[in-house]
Amino acid sequence: MNRVERGRAAKRLATDEHAAVHRVAALLLDYPDEELVAQLPAIHEVVSGMSARFRDPLTRLVSHLARVDVREAAAHYVATFDHRKRCCLFLTYYAHGDTRNRGVALVTFKQAYRAAGVELAQDELPDHLCVVLEFAATTDRVEGIRLLLAHRAGLELLRIALLEARSPYADALVAVCGTLPPLEGDELEAVARLAADGPPEEEVGLDPYSIPQHQGA
Structure with missing residues (x-):
């Protein structure tokens, strides 16, 4: 799917329900803390x-987060998203790994946000899935x-992983x-190739864009 096709598809998919799904997912995929737990009843009502x-998958996740101790949820979050390369929440990592090419991809996100009047905090990377979904x-x-x-x-690789x-x-x-x-055609092939090969290996390094680690519960 090229840029023009993605633009046309995005217009068709920009529904109220999809926006609600993206908003809820952005909240639920964030680091779990007491603030998130306090929001779960309201999130459940939306879902x-x-x-x-x-409704069914999001209800299961809401119920899980409401049921487990917040420290247990935080430990699972770190073990999942910080310690598993195929469960990375930073979207450009899958296409570029921790290489200098990733910096160019991050600029694309920043430009999209700035065009819409959004400036991120200094410590916030623009390709984090929660940021993209919130946007x-x-x-x-x-x-x-x-x-x-x-x-x-x-x-798709994140979902599968x-x-x-x-x-x-x-x-x-x-x-x-x-x-x-x-998914169809080239997109299916891209997912299969990414699943088989993984993200590109590090070339020279990309220190300014390294993936931050969470500091436990």
Whole structure:
């Protein structure tokens, strides 16, 4: 899918329900803390009004986070997203790894945000999935979905990796990927190739864009 095709698809997919899915997923995929736990009843209420294909997986994740101790949830989050390369929440990592090419890809995200009047905090990388989903849900639906489509292979690998790890967070990716068109042709090949080869190996390094680690619970 080229840029023009992604733009057309994004316009078709920029629905209210998809925006709600992206907003909820952005919250649920963030580092779990007491603030998130306090929001779970309100999130559950939003999820309960969605179509079954989104409601069911997101309800499972909400229920899980409401049930487990927040320290246990935080430990699982770190073990999943910080210690598993195939469960990285930074979308450009899948296409570029920790190479200098990733810096160019990050600029694309920053330009999209600035065009919509959004400036990120200094310590916030623009390709973090929660940031992209929040942008798609609350600022620019079409451009946000276009960014997701541009990194579809990485999203799908993340979904597959979380399912294989039997992580409850897989349900958030199932819902997010459900807002996008079915994979076909070159996209299927890209996912298979990425699953087989993984992200590019480090070349010279990209210290300014290294993936931050969470500091435990």
